Amino acid sequence: MTAFWIMAALMTALAGLCTLAGARRGADGEETVSAEAELAELDRLKARGLLDEAAWTAARAESGRRILASDRATAPVRAGTRDRFMVLGGLACTAAAALVLYVLVGTPGLPDQAYERRVDQWTTELETLQPPQVAAVAARVVKERPNDHEALAMLGAARFQAGDPIGAASAFRRALALQPDDAQSWARLGESLTRANGGVVGGDAEAAFAQALRRDPGQLGARYFLGEAALARNELDRVRAMWGPLIAALDPADPRRLDLQRRMPGEPE
Numbered sequence: 001m002t003a004f005w006i007m008a009a010l011m012t013a014l015a016g017l018c019t020l021a022g023a024r025r026g027a028d029g030e031e032t033v034s035a036e037a038e039l040a041e042l043d044r045l046k047a048r049g050l051l052d053e054a055a056w057t058a059a060r061a062e063s064g065r066r067i068l069a070s071d072r073a074t075a076p077v078r079a080g081t082r083d084r085f086m087v088l089g090g091l092a093c094t095a096a097a098a099l100v101l102y103v104l105v106g107t108p109g110l111p112d113q114a115y116e117r118r119v120d121q122w123t124t125e126l127e128t129l130q131p132p133q134v135a136a137v138a139a140r141v142v143k144e145r146p147n148d149h150e151a152l153a154m155l156g157a158a159r160f161q162a163g164d165p166i167g168a169a170s171a172f173r174r175a176l177a178l179q180p181d182d183a184q185s186w187a188r189l190g191e192s193l194t195r196a197n198g199g200v201v202g203g204d205a206e207a208a209f210a211q212a213l214r215r216d217p218g219q220l221g222a223r224y225f226l227g228e229a230a231l232a233r234n235e236l237d238r239v240r241a242m243w244g245p246l247i248a249a250l251d252p253a254d255p256r257r258l259d260l261q262r263r264m265p266g267e268p269e
Helices: 002-028 035-047 053-073 081-105 115-122 131-144 149-161 165-178 183-196 203-215 220-232 236-249 255-263
Strands: none
Touching (some): 002 081, 203 220, 220 236
16 A cells, blocks of 8 residues: 555656646747848848849838737747646645545555455355356366366356356366266357357357257257257258257247247247
8 A cells, every 4th residue: 555655646746747847848949030130131132132122121011010920929828936836736736635535435444455365255255246256266166176077067157157158168168078978068068159159159059059968858058059050051940850849848928938939930920
């Protein structure tokens, strides 16, 4: 915490110096127009006979008007001592206001909590955790027991719920390396790959669903996704083969059943 306040003070001082330096450059960068040089050039042109009396008079008058107009348009804004103090005062007030706001709404006395200590606390509050926190706890368990199939399956499910389908797929692959006959993990692997692919059932996901169905024909989720893949290829017989048992297993009042009946080829809407 001390290091934070030191850095905050240094950044505030640096901002003040940059502001004052910019103001100083603006004041010192004044561009002046040399009237004497321009008028002297007109005199030389007259002396060489290139300007007659009338032209020389008109040119001097025009030059004078232009120089006066330029002086009024480009008059620099000078930063005085009082202005510098006002800038520094504004920066100091801003820093003080930020400090007061932090004291009022923050917790300045709270010590830093390392990530591992937060995970330690989460292990005692499993019922109140959000999916990313559950995934962190599951990852801790897998780290301690890397060959625990159930822990890996739990990690995959937690990552899936936390919106990390790629991490979920990795966990399910590791679980299947330990127990290749786990139909549920094959189905969850397919779901993770499908979500990672933007909802499209790709080749790897379809293979995972096929493995799940081969080991357990009752994997209704696998049947649904395999039917979606077949429908995208217009393989109508396979769609009926996948979705027929799924429709029969769903309650007649289930909206999902009605949707599948409407979409399945050869079925009444």
